[in-house]
Amino acid sequence: MQTQSTQFDFTGQKIYVGIDTHLKSWNVTVMMDPYYQKTFSQNANAQTLFNHLHENYPGGSYFSAYEAGFAGFMPHYRLMGLGIESIVVNPADIPTTGKEKVQKNDSRDSKKIARSLKNGELTPIYVPSLQTLADRSLVRLRKTIARDLAKTKTQIKSFLHCNGIDIPDDLSKENWTRKFIKWLIEIEIGPFRETLEGHLAKYHYFYAQKLAINRKVKMLSATPQYKDNMELLQSIPGVGYITAITFLTEIENIKRFKSLDRLCSFIGLVPSTNSSGENERIGEITPRGHRILRDILVEASWKAIGKDPALGATYSKLGHRMKPNKAIIRITKKILSRMRFVLNNQTRYELGYK
Incomplete structure (x- = not known):
């Protein structure tokens, strides 16, 4: 018995x-020129998608896109490894x-993403290397x-206050020293003892974790990949x-x-703008940006104004x-300019450079 089958060849088609x-x-x-469109659901697996494309569109050139989010960059790496050109947007x-x-x-x-990809309307975000992702995750874990740890400290202080347990005057200004911890361990507080011990167990756990992660981050910063640039950046006042x-690791x-x-x-150090005709309104700092970097650079800027006379x-x-929160953003931009300069030119910062 003869059977008839049709094998399509998509060589040269996108x-x-x-x-x-x-x-x-x-x-x-899935979209193709001029009008083809197919939508389906599958398990979250790059190999499954590749198998579908290979079986249904053999020989084609595959281009994919997905939104940045909780999935991270691993789908991108796996799609690329299977020969599917991928961008994250x-x-x-x-x-x-x-x-x-x-x-x-x-x-x-998914239709919106495919349509925009087909029309050339998408701008991909930067995808870091796997090693940088691993290093970044370690620094973020710290x-x-x-x-x-800070939250646990606050909980302990709140527990003491809410239950009428006064901290002795000679310890009230102690910043979690061994003496203060010893007092917490030895204090007689009757029925509240068990709860305090639970809080202290959390404190000791997170404290040990912080010491361990600090050692790992220190070791990371001393590796050949980061050592020289670490020294360059730390030559800038305020940058620890x-x-x-x-x-x-973020950049x-x-x-x-x-x-x-x-x-x-x-x-995220630029203001939002609203322009209409001859009118232009400049608002607050845009909420869009890299929150981790923005926060840590602003913190560094507060330190810098106390160390660098020119910035001060x-x-x-x-x-x-202007208000202090706006003034410090101006300083942050100057700090960022210095960081970019020393990295691009591979030269240490000299105090007095503006």
């Missing part, structure tokens, strides 16, 4: 794939119709542990090793920013005509 990622499933839309940068804004669902999201290693390559303005925009004088002048 296959555009929009992916809406979720924890256990992907909603996928900022959700805010995907062209969206009015209907798509009010009638949002997974199918529409921040998380430090926050957990945590600020430096955070900056290097990876400073040369991808062709100007200081682009770097400021990426971090500049901040004082700015303080006469």
Whole structure:
């Protein structure tokens, strides 16, 4: 018995794939010129998608895009490893119709991504190397542990206050010294003892974790990949090793920013604007940006104005005509300019450079 089958060949054709990622499933839309479109759901697996494309569109050139989010960059690496060209995009940068804004669902999201990819309307975000991602996760873990430790300290102080347990005058100004911890361990507080011991167990756990992660981050900052740039950044007043290693692991390559303005925009040190005709309104700092870098650079700027006379004088002048939170952003831009300069030129900062 003879059978008839049709084997399509898509050699030379571009296959555009929009992916809406979720924890256990992907909603996928495939588009081709001029009008072909297919939407389906599959498990969250790059190999499954490749198998579908290879079986249904053999020989084609595959191009995919998905939104940056909880899925991170691993789908990108796996898609690229299978021969599927992949980009990751900022959700805010995907062209969206009015209907798509009010009638949002997974199918529409994947169609929107595929359509924009096909039309050449998407700008990919920067994808760091796997090693940088691993280094970044280690530095971010340090921040998380430090926050957990600070929260636990606050909980202990609050517990003491709420239950009428006064801290002795000679310890009231102690900043979690061994003497203060010894007092917490030995204090007689009757039925509240068990609860306090629970809080102290958390404190000791997070404290030990912080010591361990600090050692690992110190070791990371001393590796050949970071050592020289760490020294350059720390030559700038106000920039300590945590600020430096955070900056290097979050940015990876400073040369991808062709100007200081682009770097400021990426971090979120630019104001929002609203222009209409001849009127232009400049608002507060845009909420869009890199919150981790923005926070740590602002913190470094507060330290810098106390260490660098020129920056201190500049901040004082700015303080006469604007609020402190706006003045410090100006200082942050100057700090960022210095960081970019020393990295691009591979030269230490000399006090007095503006």
